[in-house]
Amino acid sequence: MLKNFCLPVFLCGVLFWLSPALSYADTFGVEVKNAEITLQDDSYVLSADIDYRLSARAKEALQNGVPLFWDINIKTFQHRDYFWDKTLGNSSIRYRIQYHALLNMYRVRNEGSGELYNFSTLSAALDLMSTIRDFRVMDKSVSAPEDRYAVGIKVTLDRDALPLPLRPIAYTNPQWYLSSDWTLWPLIK
Template identity: 40%
Template sequence: MLLSRTVALCRTPLRRSAYVGFIVFLGLLLTSPPAWTAGFNIIRATTRLEQAVYVLDADIAYDLSPAVADALNNSVPLTIQLDMQVQRNRPMLWDETVAELQQRFRITYHALAQQYVVANLNSDQQYSFPTRAAAFEFVGRIRDFPLLDRSLLQPGQRYIVSLRAELDIEALPAPLRPQAYLSTAWRLTSDWYTWPL
């Protein structure tokens, strides 16, 4: 019945072209990506052995959503968490987790000083930057991070390293958390990036 009405409406050339235009518009609307996409992306990550310790180097790109960038510019502190895992690859069983580490950074904007302050929450060191881009470039450039002592590894075994970056919603101020949980604009995380140790 609906199909017969649609066919009847499309009999005149003007109505037919309007109908076709509407269908094309809907198709484009449903298939086109959003004008803005935010998220975290691990560009590269490697490990190397230095004096019996495996160290991590990584480059991470942080693209904030407008809501998150606006909150930061209004002095809401953001906590970026890096999750790292080292797993022993076992073909017949689940992989065994050998080590799990977290590196956390808190980024705060100080309006009076017009500075972005990055606090390394693992070492309590603080760094100041004149721009948000410079602050996130610093957080995204991980160098010589001590990951794992070689003595924890079994000879002849294969190990996989995984790295993920995410915005820690639990570290946001309490009044902002419900909105952050419900909005996709606040769910900023990278995919797991894996490579052999």
């Protein structure tokens, strides 16, 4: 009799413990949308849209002046039937977004080019980071007509760049799991 009572109580306890993580599952994260590769002037270029949905914890940290670093990784590879796929190119775009309370603005910096942009709202700052246009991924001369190629893109929140006291929380709290999965598509010649 006691055994039959303990199992439902245990399951209710587990569901109660997991409910915060489950309730946030669809409200935050990063997703790559509308990615395409086109040929321009003997180079294949990438255009993509990224949807950033920050969690309450990430927004709170940002409002308190904590910078968030985002890496957009772009990988070009050749598909091979009998061996592992061969990586032809690996490039990335790194953004830093930070809120400055004194100025009451969000600042986005492209870490690769050093370009700096100021925005009055978080959504405007995220809009800048969410658009990739004409990013060169591979020269046409590298590709052979008989081979198959693919391009992948992944967006990652760099939790190692967070301040040291925040890192253990970022690795254990599901609200900090803001990275996307790899989005792959074939390169059409």
